[in-house]
Amino acid sequence: MYRRLPPLSALRAFEAAARHGSFKQAAAELAVTPTAISHQVRALEEHAGRPLFERRTRKVVLTDAGVLLYPVLRDGFDAFADAMQRLTHRRSRTQVTISATIAFTARWLVPRVSAFRTQNPGVDLQLHAADEVVDLDTGVDIAIRYGTGPYPGFDVVPLLADRFAPVFNPMLAVETAEDLTRRPLIEFRWRRRHPDNPTWARWFATAGLPEPEEQPSLGFSDESHAIQAAVAGQGIALVSLALVRDELAAGQLVQPFGPSIAGFRHHMLTREGEANAAVNAAARWLLSEAEALA
Template identity: 45%
Template sequence: MPPYELPPLNALRAFDAAARHSSFKAAAAELFVTPTAISHQVRQLEAYLGVRVLDRTPRSVSLTPAGAELYEAAAAGFADISRVVSRLRKGPTPVTLTLSATTGFLSQWLVPRLDEVRRLLPDIEFRLHAGNAPVVLKAGEVDVAIRYGRGPFPGAEATVLKRDTFTPVCSPRLKLTRASDLRRAKLIHIDGQRVPRPPPTWARWCAEAGVTGVDTEAGIRFTDGLHAVQAALAGQGVAIVSRVLVADALSAGLLSQPFVEVLRGETYHFVCAPGLSSRADVVALREWFQRNLMTPP
């Protein structure tokens, strides 16, 4: 015995279309058949049920009480089937991987390399979360992060990537070659840096490099490292910035590193939410960061 007591499905489909359009002609156009074929299918349905489902007039059709009851059930069933078919044809829902990092790291280092990440993980929907304050990692929300600091990072599994350094950079147009050239250069400062500690200030750099005669408090001041980098690119002065974040600009010749003396920064780590360290996409992304970020610029 069949599991469902159903009328002929072609007849039910013809009835549904005729009921929706109140017209055999419009139903025929939708189903790419003739109005006569629609009429025949509806008569077949009525013969199967033993009741009349549509009242006909020369210009339109309308539902009978029995037809209205059948149409409600048929329309709901076809709608459910349509939703499932649409979802199945689109394929499985892509896995989403959300990565959090500082605004500077995302904009200056990762975003220029996003095409590589997409090629690495073509079936992954990759999302970026920018923020300078660490976020709680949780699978399905924020899965992985690039953290900058000494660690440890509670509630996360961490892998060391690269120890950072801070170096003076400027536009090649300034033609700085010796530390004594700083006496004629405009210094760019970044106030309020929380990491690394102690902060990479001009006073600290000059002290460690043994440079004297430089007014380490004069110059342009910013509260955002991105603005300081833009000012350096524009030839407005010399800034002490993370070498990781300006690696591309140095390689392209947009910035120069006129002095060898650097200040030690903190360490970049790849961290992931608990339980994700062995997931295939997380492993692939971690290994990609290890290959690319650990390579000297």
């Protein structure tokens, strides 16, 4: 909608003069001359078709028209200033970006974010979830890598050891390891082949049981989906115990028997000699959360 308004400079000059009761003080605030303020106010009065000030010695006093206009402009400029302050504050807030796998982000990081916010109210966390390796030079401050390493060129701290075991919805009523052959096995397909991947073949070998040759299975490329399928009672999943800790505590999943087999370790990577206080605070928070599970 088109608005027929006088120039903003004239409105600012009037508002400042009305607030100070002085053209001279308004000029000092706006870094112009008193004559410039007088000209701007005069132009506004011509636009309004009536005087807005009574000019007196060393001060100006609002007319009835000026009294009507002043609070509207004052409140409007205050609202503008508040909005700009909020925008500037948001832009200047410190952010820390953490990169991790999709499953680790969804099931381990996200439930713990509120604790970080409580401890660090001036820092915003940005979580970057991707199963592909992300370069820290792309704006990532902390990368959580799952594997054996090494990770040259970074400061590396072991974060969380991982163990895998069969878990399932208790409604399946599986009581012994031998009962696994009567239910579908849920598989998480590892993106990278490695002899130490925690697979069903490795688990059965560790348990001293023959691996079923023709057994229904359900495969997923994302570990979170495998966990959700297990919670839904679709079968028995071999998944990270660290990632199903909450479901086990709530009784949505059970792990009544072993063995558990070792997975890899999550490592926390930061740039060598990282001196950013917010990044270091996030790193300390990650370590404290991991140590609480030890």
